[in-house]
Amino acid sequence: MQNYSPYYLLLFVCMGLMFLNALKKDKQLVHYLFVIFCGSLCMVGAQKLTAESIGQYKYLLGLLTCATCNVSWLIARALFREQNPISVRHIAFAATVAGLIIFNQTWHYLASLNSQPLLTSDLMWRLKQGVNEITLLLSSSILALSFWEAFRGYSKKTQSQKLQSVTFGSAWALAVFNASILPKFIFSAAETELYNPIIITSSALLIVFAMQGVMLLQATAANKQKLYHNNDSKTDIDDVKASCDSAHQDQVPPELIAGIDELMNEQQLFLQTNLKISDFAQALKVPEYKISRAIRYHYKVANFNLFINQYRVNYAKTLLASEQAKEWSILSIALESGFSSLATFNRVFKSIVGGIPNEYRKQKSNYNNVKTC
Structure with missing residues (x-):
């Protein structure tokens, strides 16, 4: 029997960080995106915890899980690009991925009602399979783009910026390895299903803590720079x-x-x-x-x-x-x-x-x- 307690940890940690950043006075773009990302992960944990009790309505809850990997990519751009980190085309790309996730959850919800004959047609089934493949392809691309954002122009970065890149990139690589590769080597299919809550929670929290860590490092660097400019008598x-x-x-x-x-x-x-x-x-x-x-x-x-x-x-x-x-x-x-x-x-x-x-x-x-x- 699965142990769902890791999802409680995911829910409470993400909720805490979400409120911590939402209540921050001098919020920047990255803080708003991080709040959305943590909120979406909270919905992931809530959906997993309530799946058995709310039945098909879990798919409606799943509609709110559409801001995970796509928003994490926007966060990566906001963290590591100083000029014009996010434009309309980036938002459109992220919204497209969100739309595909919403389509998938809506499909499952309608299928669970068993009241739409159209869903069982061959055409709709092929559409569903195509959407699944596109979603997987775009999600994988976004993961790669997020990792690349951290190390783009690495050789020209300062020591502080290099530390931020390594922190973010290492967490991403470890999270992907932990979620998709490591279980294949050490678990059977049944064991993977059994330990899935731990795998999902640990991978998600790795990324969450890395994002929060980089934001803290950048805030510290910004405060040092501000102190330097406010006090001419002190050197950097x-x-x-x-x-x-x-x-x-x-x-x-x-x-x-x-x-x-x-x-x-x-x-x-x-x-x-x-x-x-x-x-x-x-x-x-x-x-x-x-x-x-x-x-x-x-x-x-x-x-x-x-x-x-x-x-x-x-x-x-x-x-x-x-x-x-x-x-x-x-x-x-x-x-x-x-x-x-x-x-x-x-x-x-x-x-x-x-x-x-x-x-x-x-x-x-x-x-x-x-x-x-």
Whole structure:
């Protein structure tokens, strides 16, 4: 006789994680998808536990199990793709798989009622077999795509990102092996049926915990990055580690300096509002700590924010002294120079120049008038 207690574990764990992520304040796309995924797994556990007591209605409950492997693929994209992780075509693909699962469950429900002669026709039977094959093919493809998403561009990832990829990919591989391959080697057909609750639950929880683990790793990395930008006096942890490990930390590759110079002087990237050190790292395809090290040891500037603000202030000084921009408001010059607000512009300008922008403009205007006379 089967032991259904593992399904209780699946139900309670997924329900707990579902509410934990649903109640999270700063939710992102991946959290919404994870809630849907956990909810669907809860329905899997509920369907297995109530199958004998509710009879054919278990197939109606099965309609809500349509967001498992398809949504897990969307989660993989949301976790490992930074730009445009999910588009309309991805949602359409996932919805197609969900529709096939719903068709299959509806078929079984109608067949259990034994009130639809059409279901027993040769045409409908062939349709059912075809849908089963398509569902199996698409589900297998989605499993492969989810695994591939984790390791796409692995060689270019940071150590933290590589850890996330290995965590996610290893859990997927182990779950698939545990669910489909391992039982064939160690169990007979009867034993596989007997231990099926343990097999299904352990495989599902492997994937669930891997997803939650990667989300926690990414949240930790994001918090460290936020702390770095909020406190200019503190250096990035990876930067400290890299600097300490290097015997020649003041030596910066010339090609990196050339790349930074091109971004600042030719492309004028500093005019972009809310510019981050990660934008530089992505543009130059180098780790962030190398950008930070170059700024401190080559340009002799304390941190990234000050480095960018110096360029912005110099650009603003040019505009303030320009005849073409003499009718511009200080706010317009601030925004044109890459600052996000007038208050920030005034504060940064005064800290670097020693006076506020309006005073600087008046000084330049008086100087130009005297020079003209």
